[in-house]
Amino acid sequence: MFSVFWEDIYFNVLVENGAVVRAFFSKKPAFSTEDGEFREQIEEYFNGKRVEFNIPVRLKVSPFTEKVLAEVSKIPYGRTAAYSEIAKKLNTSPRAVGQAVKRNPVPVIIPCHRVVAKGGLGGYSAFDIKIKERLLKLEKSI
DNA sequence: TCCGGATTAGTCC
DNA sequence: GGACTAATCCGGA
DSSP states (O other), X not given: OEEEEETTEEEEEEEETTXXXXXXXXXXXXXXXXXOTTHHHHHHXXXXXXXXXXXXXXXXXXXXXXXXXHHHXXXXXXXXXXXXXXXXHHTSOHHHHHHHHHXXXXXTTBOGGGEEOTTSOOOOOSSOHHHHHHHHHHHHTO
16 A cells, blocks of 8 residues: 655555555545555656556445446546446446446546536545546646 | 426445 | 435426
């Protein structure tokens, strides 16, 4: 486990048996900022030098949520998808997608910030809606 | 064009 | 079983 500093907040990653099990933002580092298996990849991403992660994740979520998250991780870098688009692919409702994405235990690595509402931005519960905006801006600027 | 209600499907308590 | 959603559609003003 480790923390990465990004502009004015920390991104904390919990690693268990070589796979990421959880990630979250915080104002103060939850872990050491010195070491960590995948720290370099995260740092590169926040610097705009990396477009995709080579990081194994271990999800402890329901089968439905897992399907939604798998679909979300297919969204290419710098692009966004609407809740309704994901829902159409999985033959479900946008609302259910929103719930599943909200329960994503590893934001950024699974790019839940690329999922937006049709007429706006949608929401972001990982820390703050501003993080979502910043992440999208970061990817758009590449 | 903008706002509000009905609808929707999955999860948590 | 009931009450939540990181949503969307549609009709009325």
